[in-house]
Amino acid sequence: MARFTPHTEADVEEMLEAIGVDTLDDLFADVSPKLEEDLDLPPALSEHEALADVNELAKENAAALPLFIGAGAYDRVVPSAISSIIGRGEYLTSYTPYQPEVSQGHLQVVFEFQSVISELTGLEVSNASVYDGSNAVAEAALMTARLTKRNPKVAVSEGLNRRYREVVETYGVELVALPFENGTTDFSDVPDDVSGVFVQSPNYFGIVEDIEAASDAAHAVEALSVAVCDPIALAVLESPGNLGADVAVGEAQPLGMPLLFGGPYAGYMATHEKFVRQLPGRIAGETVDKDGKLAYVLTLRGREQDIRRAKANSNICTNQALTALAATVYAALLGPEGLREVAELSASKAHYLADRLQASGFRLRYPEAPFLWEFAVELPDAAKANEALLENGIVGGLDLGDGAMLVAVTEKRTKKELDAFVEVVSNAG
Amino acid sequence: MLGDLIRDKGREGRRGYTLPKLDVEETNLDDVLPEKARRKEKPKLAEVDEPTVIRHYTNLSRNQWGIDTNFYPLGSCTMKHNPRVNEQAAAVPGFAMLHPLQSEGQTQGALRVMYELQGFLAEISGLPAVSLQPMAGAQGELTSILMIKKYFEDAGDEGRTAVIVPETAHGTNPATASMANFKAVEVGLDEHGSVDVGELREMVDETTAALMITNPNTCGVYERNIKEISEVLHEAGAFLYMDGANMNANMGRMRAADAGVDIMHFNLHKTYSTPHGGGGPGSGAIACSEDLAPFRPDPIVEKDGDLYTLVRPEKSIGRMAAFHGNFGQILRAWNYIKMHGPELKSVTDMAVLNANYVRARLGGTYRVPYDELCKHEVLVQPPKGKKALDIAKGLIDHGFHPPTIYFPLVVKEAMLIEPTETESKETLDDFVGAMLELAESDPEELEEAPTHAATRRLDETRAARQLKARW
Numbered sequence: 001m002a003r004f005t006p007h008t009e010a011d012v013e014e015m016l017e018a019i020g021v022d023t024l025d026d027l028f029a030d031v032s033p034k035l036e037e038d039l040d041l042p043p044a045l046s047e048h049e050a051l052a053d054v055n056e057l058a059k060e061n062a063a064a065l066p067l068f069i070g071a072g073a074y075d076r077v078v079p080s081a082i083s084s085i086i087g088r089g090e091y092l093t094s095y096t097p098y099q100p101e102v103s104q105g106h107l108q109v110v111f112e113f114q115s116v117i118s119e120l121t122g123l124e125v126s127n128a129s130v131y132d133g134s135n136a137v138a139e140a141a142l143m144t145a146r147l148t149k150r151n152p153k154v155a156v157s158e159g160l161n162r163r164y165r166e167v168v169e170t171y172g173v174e175l176v177a178l179p180f181e182n183g184t185t186d187f188s189d190v191p192d193d194v195s196g197v198f199v200q201s202p203n204y205f206g207i208v209e210d211i212e213a214a215s216d217a218a219h220a221v222e223a224l225s226v227a228v229c230d231p232i233a234l235a236v237l238e239s240p241g242n243l244g245a246d247v248a249v250g251e252a253q254p255l256g257m258p259l260l261f262g263g264p265y266a267g268y269m270a271t272h273e274k275f276v277r278q279l280p281g282r283i284a285g286e287t288v289d290k291d292g293k294l295a296y297v298l299t300l301r302g303r304e305q306d307i308r309r310a311k312a313n314s315n316i317c318t319n320q321a322l323t324a325l326a327a328t329v330y331a332a333l334l335g336p337e338g339l340r341e342v343a344e345l346s347a348s349k350a351h352y353l354a355d356r357l358q359a360s361g362f363r364l365r366y367p368e369a370p371f372l373w374e375f376a377v378e379l380p381d382a383a384k385a386n387e388a389l390l391e392n393g394i395v396g397g398l399d400l401g402d403g404a405m406l407v408a409v410t411e412k413r414t415k416k417e418l419d420a421f422v423e424v425v426s427n428a429g
Numbered sequence: 430m431l432g433d434l435i436r437d438k439g440r441e442g443r444r445g446y447t448l449p450k451l452d453v454e455e456t457n458l459d460d461v462l463p464e465k466a467r468r469k470e471k472p473k474l475a476e477v478d479e480p481t482v483i484r485h486y487t488n489l490s491r492n493q494w495g496i497d498t499n500f501y502p503l504g505s506c507t508m509k510h511n512p513r514v515n516e517q518a519a520a521v522p523g524f525a526m527l528h529p530l531q532s533e534g535q536t537q538g539a540l541r542v543m544y545e546l547q548g549f550l551a552e553i554s555g556l557p558a559v560s561l562q563p564m565a566g567a568q569g570e571l572t573s574i575l576m577i578k579k580y581f582e583d584a585g586d587e588g589r590t591a592v593i594v595p596e597t598a599h600g601t602n603p604a605t606a607s608m609a610n611f612k613a614v615e616v617g618l619d620e621h622g623s624v625d626v627g628e629l630r631e632m633v634d635e636t637t638a639a640l641m642i643t644n645p646n647t648c649g650v651y652e653r654n655i656k657e658i659s660e661v662l663h664e665a666g667a668f669l670y671m672d673g674a675n676m677n678a679n680m681g682r683m684r685a686a687d688a689g690v691d692i693m694h695f696n697l698h699k700t701y702s703t704p705h706g707g708g709g710p711g712s713g714a715i716a717c718s719e720d721l722a723p724f725r726p727d728p729i730v731e732k733d734g735d736l737y738t739l740v741r742p743e744k745s746i747g748r749m750a751a752f753h754g755n756f757g758q759i760l761r762a763w764n765y766i767k768m769h770g771p772e773l774k775s776v777t778d779m780a781v782l783n784a785n786y787v788r789a790r791l792g793g794t795y796r797v798p799y800d801e802l803c804k805h806e807v808l809v810q811p812p813k814g815k816k817a818l819d820i821a822k823g824l825i826d827h828g829f830h831p832p833t834i835y836f837p838l839v840v841k842e843a844m845l846i847e848p849t850e851t852e853s854k855e856t857l858d859d860f861v862g863a864m865l866e867l868a869e870s871d872p873e874e875l876e877e878a879p880t881h882a883a884t885r886r887l888d889e890t891r892a893a894r895q896l897k898a899r900w
Contacts, residue, residue, distance in 0.1 A: 003768050004510050004702075005779045006853035015786045015854060024778045027785055030651045030802050033687045039680070040552050044770035047514045054764065058523020060538030062531060069528045072751055079446045081479055083520070086706075089497025090490035093511050096708040098503075099821070099831055101882040105493025106707040109486070112435055115899040119472035125898050128708070131564035134751035163751040170575065170726070170747035172610065201466075208466050236458055238468050251751075260519070261539045262529030262752025263564070264710030276896065282708065287892035290885040299892040305567070305604035306836070310613040315604035318565045322706030329486060332435045333445035335476040341448055344458065351461070352453035370462050390535070398530055415452040 003044070066417040067395040070374045070408025071204065072133060072161050073262065074254045076232070076342065077412060082256045082329050086322055096282070096318070100297045101289075106321055107296035110284035113324045116331045120234040121227075121248035122241025123270040128282035128319035133251025134167040136267030137198070137228055139280050139314060140249045141173040143271075144196030144224040146278045146313065154196040155217075157185035159203030160228060183207040183366030187217035194221065199245075200228035201237065205406065206350075206374030207366060208237065215244030231255055231268070231327075232346075233372055235339035247271045256330030257323050266320035266327060277303060280314035342411050346373035349418060350409035356422045365404050374408040376400060379425070388428035394421060434900055435485050439477035446479065473900075492883040493707075494830055500856050502787075504806045504833035504845025505599065505647055507677050507699030509780075514768070515703065515761035524760060529752035533738050539756065540737035544730040546763040550695060550716050553676075553773070555686030558722035560729050561714045562754040566674055569694025569713025570605040570641070575746045576692065576717065576724040577639050577668050578609055583724075583744055586666070589638035595624050597647045597837040602672060611638060618839060622648040622799040622808075626657055633665045643672040644679070644688070645804035647837040647845065649784065651678075659689020668692060668721075676700040677849070678781055678804035681774025685716070692717035701762035712758035728753065779850035780805040783857060787846055790861040794868045798840045806847035810840060812868050815875070817842040820867050822886065825879040827863035 012024070021027060028034065045053070067075040086092065090105055097103030110128045117126035130136050137160070145152035152173040156165055157180040169175060176194055179186040183205055190197055199214035201207075211227050218225035226247040227240035232254045234240075240248040253265035271279055277300065285299035305312040334342065350373040354364060357377055365376035377397075379385050382405040386396035394417065397407035409418070459467065477485075495501070501508040519525065527539055547559040563569035574592065581589045591614050592606035603613035616632060619625045624642065633640075640662055644652040652658065659669045671685050671693035677700045679685075685693050697703050697712035705711070717725065726749045728739040739753075753759075769776060781804050788797060788807040795809040811820050821831030821844070833845040848857060867875065879885065 003772070004512055005776070005850045007779050007782070007850075011854045012782065015782055019782075019785045019789045021785075024782065027778070027781050027802060028682050030653050031683050032653060033656060033683065035682055035684050035687065038771040039773060041549060041770045041773070042767065044772050045767050047512075047768065050764055050768050051514060051517065053767065054518045054521055054760075055523070057538035057541055058521045060541065061523045061527045062535035063524065063527040064522040067526075067528055069530050071530055073529055075526070075528065077446075077448065079479075081445070081483055084483065085486045085490075087516065088487070088490045090493040090495045091707055092516075092704045093495035093497045093501075093508075094493055094707045095501070095503060095506055095508060095705040098833075099494075099825065100887050101822070101879050101884050102492075102494040102499075102825055102830060103707075104883045105489040105491070108434075108489055108492075109707075111898065112900070115434075115436070116472075116474060118899040119474055125896075131568065131710075131755075132750055132752075134748070135564065135568075161751070163748060166727075166748040167750065170749060171608075208462055210466075212465065234468070235472070236468055237462075237466055239472075242469075258525040259528050260525050261527045261536065261756040263750070263755040264757050266710075273896065283898050285892040286897040287888045289887050293884060295884040295887050297887045297889055297892045299889070299896065299898070301893075304600075306600035308604070309600045310603035310607045312600070312604040312607070315567045315571055315601045315608050316565075317567050317601055318709035318711050320706075320710045321708035322704070323710060325486075325707070328435075329482060332475045332477055332482045332485075333479060335439070335444055336471040336474045337476070338444055338446055338448065339474070340471070344455075345448060345451055347458060347461070348451055348456040349453055351456040370466070372458075372461075386532070395528065395531060395535065411449055414449070418453065 062390060062395060065393055065395050066413060068397040068407050069395060071398045071406055072163060072251060073259055074408060074410055075259060075412055076254050076410050078256050078258055079330065079333050081333060082326050085329050086326050091322060091325055097298060104295060107284050109325050109328055111296050113328045114284065116328060117268045117270050120231050121270040122239025123248055124273040125276045125279065126268060126270040127279050128284060129324040130267040130269060130281050130316060132263060132265045132267045134164045136249035136269050137164045138168045138171040140226045140247050140269060141168050141196055142171060143247060143278050144226065147224055147275055148195045150195040153194050154198055155190050155194045156198045159185045159209060160198055160200045161204045183369035184209055187213045190217045190221055192221040194223050196224045196226050198226045198228060202230060202233055202372050202374065205366060205376050206371040207369040208372065211240050211243035211245055232339060232343050236343040252327045255327035257326050264320060264323050266323040276300065278313055281316050282319045345411035346409060349413050353409055353418045353421065360422055360426045374406065376404045376406050378403055379405045385425045385428045388424050392420060392424050435475040435477060436900055438481050438485060439475045441476055443476045443478050445477055445482050499828060499830050500852060500860055501830040502832050502846045502848050503830065504847045505674055507847060507849055509702055509849035510851035511702055511704040512765065515764050518764045519757045519760050537737055540730050542760055542763050544732055544737050546759055547730060549766045550714055553680060554693060554716040555684035556716035557719055558725060559714060559716045560725040561759050562726045562749050563713035563715060564750050564755055565709060565711035566694055566696040566713040567601040568749055569715050570601055570672065571608055572726055572749050573670050573692045573694060573715050574605055574609040576721050579724045579746050580721060581638060588636055591636050592638055593632060593640040595642065596839050598641060598643060599647065599672060599674060602641045622650040623652050623654060624658055626654050629658060630661055633661055633667060635665065637665055637667040639668040639670050641670045641672060643675060645675050648799050648808045649803040649806040650799050651804055655688040674699060675805060678777060680777040682777055692721050697758050697762040702765045703758040703761040710755050710758060712755045776850050783848040783850060783852060787848055787857055787861060791864055794865055806845055809844050809846065810842045814872060815868065817844050819875040822878040823867040823875050824863060826881045829860050829863055
């Protein structure tokens with residue numbers, strides 16, 4: 001018998017009789033071609049044995065160490081209250097709220113998530129989230145094409161996370177490269193046939209970019225501007241909505257999601273209300289029930305695949321409801337002051353590390369450009385430095401492969417860890 | 430109470446979390462950033478303490494049904510029990526606190542999990558090459574269709590502009606075809622509810638890139654001509670793609686490769702028990718033939734001696750996501766398969782037994798448009814004079830989550846019931862009892878249902894006309 005099924009032999013017999021067949025094999029009489037052999041899989045394990053394997057393999061990972069890699073996923077605090085909430089079976093084991101009368105929990109959470117994203121981005125409408133930050137960027141690129149009625153072609157620089165650019169290309173969007181100098185993007189010469197102009201701030205190298213310049217450049221050629229922002233940074237940086245961005249997207253992982261080797265995370269997307277019909281994904285809206293009682297429901301469903309089929313604005317049907325719930329709980333626990341403090345703590349610790357590295361003779365790749373908590377430091381042999389760091393129980397930064405290391409510092413890092421980083425890297429030459 | 434938002438439960442100055450201390454010299458961001466870049470107004474977020482947060486979201490959850498609280502026979506969604514051991518596995522710090530960009534040498538445990546799951550899915554489907562990167566079923570579909578597109582581009586075969594989808598297809602299938610810039614063309618059904626092979630033969634030509642088939646299809650019916658369908662496509666140089674949403678009916682009983690399938694996706698959150706989480710995160714791994722293998726997304730895991738490595742396939746379509754897919758779901762699915770091994774066949778058997786039992790018990794009162802053996806789900810229609818919507822809302826008052834309704838589109842008042850293998854005969858009997866009672870109930874009374882849920886029926890038009898999607 002399978003591990004999580006209640007059927008006894010007597011159950012099976014009674015049910016087969018009710019169906020009017022003799023054996024389980026008879027239920028597959030219509031299957032052709034049939035698989036006659038057993039599946040060649042390792043023998044079934046008990047829960048205890050399976051968990052022992054999990055714990056054994058976990059030891060093969062250099063995890064849960066002081067970590068200096070960012071580049072799109074950050075080692076931030078995850079408040080304990082989050083796992084307690086998202087572990088509740090009501091949230092964990094439900095599906096898309098097609099039946100709103102019994103799904104008000106998730107629907108209100110989505111409404112609150114959308115509100116948090118709208119507040120942070122300064123844009124009126126947010127969706128219920130998409131797969132991850134890279135997919136939010138790709139969906140935004142397609143959205144600019146639909147709204148401008150142009151071919152999907154977007155202007156980006158090296159400041160946009162390399163992996164995001166790759167996903168955008170997979171989605172069939174043409175990329176036009178903008179000049180990138182001294183750590184920031186030059187928006188002065190944007191081609192006039194693009195559908196969108198993208199600006200990531202802080203960018204891939206941690207530098208705060210000029211969103212307003214990107215927006216002005218986009219609007220000058222009647223294209224849309226898309227800002228790609230870390231939600232924690234928005235606690236201290238001007239909202240993209242106030243800087244003229246038409247769409248804001250990004251990765252919500254820093255809002256209370258563990259690193260978990262790359263996912264699940266959640267991508268967020270926000271825009272002006274006038275563009276909402278081209279916003280992909282689920283949206284929860286407020287309404288009333290038959291008795292006039294306030295309630296929430298999935299709305300503007302005419303945009304979606306299960307209604308519009310081939311004419312839908314995306315094939316997406318899920319949102320990252322559970323990780324969006326994590327982000328919502330995180331935002332509630334931290335509040336506006338807590339988010340600001342996370343940003344400031346990270347920035348102070350990052351600047352301390354950058355200063356100490358420079359004092360030890362290392363150069364920042366972009367010494368004049370303003371950064372928050374991530375920076376590129378020039379290291380002739382970043383791989384060697386990372387090996388030395390790991391020997392000292394530290395996971396170093398991301399080896400950029402061109403004589404530099406991209407270093408991210410979060411609120412979790414301590415002075416002791418930062419000092420150790422400097423010492424080890426200095427000694428590694 | 431509904432509509433009491435977290436933001437309204439706080440007071441300026443309250444906090445629900447304490448942060449690590451500042452143990453280095455403070456950097457004033459005003460000294461670092463241009464004035465224009467600084468935020469002027471603080472976002473209007475909740476300012477609340479932890480007890481309030483816990484109570485708020487706990488109380489909200491009580492207005493939410495899940496598999497844990499109610500029978501949830503949502504057709505084509507496979508709402509089976511989510512084993513808690515998987516949650517424990519995903520919380521192990523050795524995985525939870527692992528960064529996706531750490532080097533291969535630092536992530537051998539995680540890469541081995543991925544490598545082994547690739548192997549398991551290859552064995553289950555009979556298709557040799559797997560990618561775990563797609564983030565959900567719909568993205569697995571898109572990945573597959575983009576791979577097919579790139580295959581034809583690579584072969585210099587430029588006239589392949591059409592993707593055929595059956596009338597019964599999930600909405601994601603035609604939407605996926607459009608997203609990949611193919612024209613979605615519909616093929617009809619025969620009297621068994623299967624793809625009409627005669628009609629298909631007429632349609633398939635040198636402009637056909639692929640047929641997207643769901644097997645068993647969304648009527649719960651096995652595509653008995655699938656082998657012949659694959660031959661029709663292959664003769665024309667086109668591919669057969671299988672939507673694996675309904676794999677819960679197939680494990681150990683059929684293999685996609687034997688049926689002529691070239692490429693398929695799995696829903697790890699359906700068949701392999703990873704929690705649906707209220708609509709996601711899911712995971713949509715794909716498996717394909719050797720011909721299509723070079724086009725898989727970047728990265729896949731290979732084994733080089735004793736070392737697991739991340740590899741970009743030779744002619745890859747590129748990345749579908751920033752990192753390696755929803756690793757947390759990959760880990761859960763891997764663990765689930767390890768706890769079943771070859772006994773996955775029994776999962777399928779019990780799922781199909783449960784669906785056929787419901788079919789047998791409801792037949793006679795409910796109309797069963799394709800009243801033959803069903804697979805893991807059964808399609809029924811209410812008795813004359815009753816609406817699927819009203820029966821669904823009535824079920825809520827009986828404590829059952831409604832099945833999928835008004836889908837598939839090929840029959841009127843469709844109710845698609847998927848019990849899954851993790852439900853007992855007693856639960857099914859109670860559910861059938863409620864369905865039979867509702868079939869007899871007064872139609873006008875039923876229009877009032879639900880009366881015992883958190884809300885009554887909602888004004889959906891108002892939500893769309895007077896959009897309010899934030900506080």
